Amino acid sequence: MPEIVRFAPSPTGEIHIGNARTALYNYAVALTTGGSFILRYDDTDTERSEQRYAEAIAADLAWLGIVPARVERQSDRIPLYDAAAARLKAAGLLYACYETPDELERKRALQRARGRPPVYDRAGLALTDAERAAFEAEGRRPHWRFRLPDGQRTWDDRCRGEQRVNLDAVSDPVLVRADGSYLYTFTSVVDDLDMGVTLVVRGEDHITNTGVQLALFEALGGAAPAFGHHNLLTRADGEPLSKRDNPLSLTRLRAASIEPMAVASLAVLTGTSNPVEPVADLGALAARADLSAISRSPATFDPADVERLNAALLHEMPFAAVADWLAETCGVTDPAVWEALRGNLSVRTDILPWVAILRDGPAVVPVGPSDRPVLQAARDALPPEPWDEATFKAWTGAVKTATGAKGKALFMPLRLALTGEASGPELAPILRLLGRAEADRRLGAALSQID
Ligand code: GLU
Numbered sequence: 001m002p003e004i005v006r007f008a009p010s011p012t013g014e015i016h017i018g019n020a021r022t023a024l025y026n027y028a029v030a031l032t033t034g035g036s037f038i039l040r041y042d043d044t045d046t047e048r049s050e051q052r053y054a055e056a057i058a059a060d061l062a063w064l065g066i067v068p069a070r071v072e073r074q075s076d077r078i079p080l081y082d083a084a085a086a087r088l089k090a091a092g093l094l095y096a097c098y099e100t101p102d103e104l105e106r107k108r109a110l111q112r113a114r115g116r117p118p119v120y121d122r123a124g125l126a127l128t129d130a131e132r133a134a135f136e137a138e139g140r141r142p143h144w145r146f147r148l149p150d151g152q153r154t155w156d157d158r159c160r161g162e163q164r165v166n167l168d169a170v171s172d173p174v175l176v177r178a179d180g181s182y183l184y185t186f187t188s189v190v191d192d193l194d195m196g197v198t199l200v201v202r203g204e205d206h207i208t209n210t211g212v213q214l215a216l217f218e219a220l221g222g223a224a225p226a227f228g229h230h231n232l233l234t235r236a237d238g239e240p241l242s243k244r245d246n247p248l249s250l251t252r253l254r255a256a257s258i259e260p261m262a263v264a265s266l267a268v269l270t271g272t273s274n275p276v277e278p279v280a281d282l283g284a285l286a287a288r289a290d291l292s293a294i295s296r297s298p299a300t301f302d303p304a305d306v307e308r309l310n311a312a313l314l315h316e317m318p319f320a321a322v323a324d325w326l327a328e329t330c331g332v333t334d335p336a337v338w339e340a341l342r343g344n345l346s347v348r349t350d351i352l353p354w355v356a357i358l359r360d361g362p363a364v365v366p367v368g369p370s371d372r373p374v375l376q377a378a379r380d381a382l383p384p385e386p387w388d389e390a391t392f393k394a395w396t397g398a399v400k401t402a403t404g405a406k407g408k409a410l411f412m413p414l415r416l417a418l419t420g421e422a423s424g425p426e427l428a429p430i431l432r433l434l435g436r437a438e439a440d441r442r443l444g445a446a447l448s449q450i451d
Pocket of ligand 1: 007008009010042184188201202206
């Protein structure tokens with residue numbers, strides 16, 4: 001069945017790899033069922049929501065390859081929420097409360113002291129018209145709570161199997177703040193109904209909300225979507241990833257030249273029964289994004305995995321996947337250059353100094369007198385062109401025979417003379433890319449430096 005899903009971030013900060021997990025699981029459902037993916041900004045909290053974060057989220061999703069079928073902002077949809085709130089009020093299900101935050105805190109402290117759960121006592125529901133008028137006369141403005149039904153709500157969670165929330169242990173949720181703004185507990189339900197959302201995939205921190213929202217779907221007279229709650233990505237110390245100051249924000253990973261598919265592969269596969277490995281494209285990853293394969297325990301996430309997967313992805317990446325970027329960034333159009341260098345890259349931009357070395361030669365060649373015999377023999381043994389895959393082995397074999405040098409004593413002077421670096425990509429393809437004339441020139445330059 002084609003599923004209609006949505007990703008509903010609050011634009012109050014940069015999204016991180018944990019948010020990408022939610023977005024990607026939803027997108028995978030849309031892709032694999034031929035459904036559609038809605039990007040819906042939960043921006044009714046006007047104090048904390050910012051346009052720059054909404055833009056960054058759109059850019060981050062595009063970078064991951066997520067193309068929403070529809071983009072909505074809750075701040076554009078207030079009349080819809082007003083109408084739904086009016087219906088709940090008329091049904092006596094949304095009631096005015098006048099407690100200040102301090103008064104609520106005192107109530108909770110008292111309940112705790114008596115060994116009772118700190119559930120709201122519904123004092124607002126019992127207010128007479130005269131009492132309400134007195135509060136208003138004091139200058140108080142009400143916030144509005146939803147009267148929860150009794151009992152429990154259960155559902156068959158797509159990730160976790162049967163789930164239940166006992167609503168008797170939950171406070172009637174505030175749906176409208178004193179300033180008249182709506183909370184997403186409410187706006188999400190109104191929107192999910194209006195947009196025909198059929199499946200909500202989100203983090204397990206929302207499980208209690210789901211119990212509450214199922215009651216809201218009933219109160220508004222609509223069919224609730226199915227739900228799936230995935231485990232959360234946590235740092236190695238068990239702490240949740242935060243939206244603030246997060247080195248794993250997508251914006252920062254992107255700025256650090258990390259590959260989107262490294263991030264996407266990690267975001268989807270960590271904390272599941274599937275191996276965490278780089279997957280080349282979103283279509284293939286979507287096929288592996290199995291909601292029922294997600295573990296119940298938190299998914300600890302090692303930031304070093306980002307680099308590990310990124311490198312592994314680059315080492316296998318076909319030229320076609322980077323051709324445009326290479327041409328634009330450093331004018332490279334020869335697939336052999338990419339193939340010679342990719343095995344040495346941690347991030348794609350690591351290739352730039354190597355392209356410069358291939359093109360212009362090393363700035364400094366740190367060789368000394370002890371390197372002279374190998375370098376001289378190497379220069380003498382350079383075979384005539386055309387060269388092929390066997391050339392490097394034949395050439396170094398000849399140098400070994402001529403000098404008796406082997407291992408590091410043989411290869412290090414050659415590496416230094418040809419690249420100026422003590423480590424780097426495999427030498428054989430580098431030699432081939434340089435060609436005979438350039439290799440001869442570099443060996444000659446290294447020798448004359450020793451003189
Ligand atoms: N803005 C909420 C969040 O980011 C949305 C929750 C939901 O998906 O319903 O946690």
